[in-house]
Amino acid sequence: MSILSGKKILLGVTAGIAAYKVAELVRLFIKSGSEVQVIMTPAAKDFVTPLTLSTLSKRPVYSSFFDEEDENAVWNNHVDLGLWADVMLIAPATANTLSKMATGNSDNLLLATYLSAKCPVYFAPAMDLDMYNHPSTHKTFETLIKFGNTIIPAESGELASGLVGKGRMAEPKNILQFIENDILNGLFLKNKKVLITAGPTYEAIDPVRFIGNHSSGRMGVALAKVAADLGAQVFLILGPSAIQVNHSNITVINVISAQDMFEAVKPLYPTCDIAIAAAAVADYRPKTISNQKIKKKDTNFSIDLERTTDILKWMGAEKKHQFLVGFALETENEEANAKNKLKNKNLDLIVLNSLNDKGAGFKGQTNKVSLINHKLDIKTFELKTKSEVAQDIFNEINILKNE
Template identity: 55%
Template sequence: MLHGKKILLGVCGSIAAYKAAPLTRLLVKEGAEVQIIMTPSALPFIGPLTLATLSNRPVLHQYADTQSGEWHNHVALGLWADALLVAPATANTLAKFAGGLCDNLLTAVYLSARCPVYLAPAMDLDMYQHPSTRANLERLQGWGHHLIAPETGELASGLYGQGRLAEPETIVAYLQQQMGQSARLRGKKVLITAGPTYEGLDPVRFIGNHSTGRMGFALAEAAAAQGAEVVLVSGPSQQQVTHPGIRRIDVRSAEEMYQACRAHYRGQDCVIFAAAVADYRPVKQEAQKIKKKEDRLQLELEKTVDIAATLGREKQGQLLVGFALETDNELAHARQKLEKKGLDLMVLNSLQDAGAGFGHATNKVTILDRSGDEQAYPLKSKEAVAADILEHIIQKLHAS
């Protein structure tokens, strides 16, 4: 499924660099064209000759060949690739990527690349858990990069924990899923909601929530990568769209989101309600800023439109997917919403699970369907969660 794909493989200075050899072999076996770029610190860990032999291409590790004078054009390399895979990605290189630093050929190619970026970190337990590393990974994922999470096991330091580079077979399987099956939604139309809604109190204040929109945007990118024509209706969000197959519509309130969804509802093959829509809004939005006068301020609220339930009653063959963020009796409440709103799939996550919910680059979900089946997944990046959800959707669409 990777046949003919052009892959830049970045290899950084880690003991896990030895895995670049079997990884290269597997990629070439799948029919990919592999160009390896090593950082200077990677050279002591594995010889370029080994990787050059396996990839059938000279390994690059500097801007120019000092003997021949040949310049290795980082811009041309970035434009050549269908994917940039960095495995192993060290804490140092991740920090450079996140900060826009450019002091070697790999970082220069990264800044020039227009293709999807896949990061497979490898480092010791405490380095991976350090707040700076976590912040860098969250920032990179916020830019749409894919995280191939490290595995848990015995580390080179002798400690046990998360930080081991994913096995080459795991990395290749992830690439196959992301790149090799890019047409399974071709000809399909997908409508997705994302982010929070802001319900105005006055010109400067609103009722909202902590949703960043990252899950909805990840779903939009994943669906577009599978060939779908995507309409993304987003509440206020700092997330950015990168795929040209996504049409983004920005809204603010629950009513605006409902109207935008209703306008595009007909003719959709699938609708994914991933937004965190406010349940209530102020009955009256003041025209002027509310002044601080009394010790207490009483607000009168009214229900907003339930977008999923309302459109569910108007269902005309669309596959409908909802999200449920729960804090107690999670499965029972999610199953109840699934039936009540006429949905086909429900994606459940709980605020009781560390790393799940709002404000995280990761999520931990359980996917339920109307037949009573449910499938729980471990904590993953939201991009990986989006791939899992899309797999269920594709199976449902193909079965109908």
């Protein structure tokens, strides 16, 4: 899976002969799992048709603030477009457009959107070799880089003028690879190993019955996906769950019981950088398991239970370099219980959620949490999707690890 999967790409196309390559670039972005919104300068339409790019991107192509031929036209809001994007790319980027970007000249929709963009901006220059080497062009490059933009260097080869040299827009596959590598290099979990436990455990009573809980595994899976998107190599130890996980950076280890989960954790924990215990592990299991299905009788029936291994406590006792995160799902004395768990199990951070909060807890798509760090500082968040909660948790981990 590409690091660009799910990203919103704003692709600005300017009036250069290299615009013919943009169709392939859009196709590659779509193939990577990205959403692509194309904005063209008015003159760019002389080099590649909006219909081609609209068909490939499956979105309308914008080139002006409104369609002058449509009396009911809606204004194309450059501010909204700039806020929508996760990544903005100008390709091809002509000397004319780059100069306007450097000086703040916003005489078309693309330039106005560039000035409104809050996301990382990349530009792929395309021009003849003398234009590319001109001191004014290099001054423009330097200015844009100082603004925080990133240049995708032009490549050498035959140019439209017939000359041979540097100035060709980078090939679409090279542009895609450049952006993927640049994003990956900026991710704080790159080359880190993250261990996550998730889901319930089932403790067998007999061949058909078990003791379990209502955990779906959604919160742990959301954490795994966020960690993987941040560049980590993720080991997800997942109890019984219907959720399917498909990510090239995630190794899923399916388990059933608390003991299964513990056996999976033991060899992985010493080498991980971050461990998050999001699983709802059973505290007790039947002392004996019947080999045959227990038949119903007229009399009452009782099960003798014994403690399971406290996996999180073991992780806290064995902790060396790891950053250890636990979860506390409470119904009363929430904050006090979470702080005690943080201290008793030697955690760096604990995620507190309460079953008293509507929309929090098991099975649902949302959660409402408070994060308590080792200093007992508390951050409380509103109800969010579990993916957003996972992002908040990793943001907090990043802050704490850099203190």
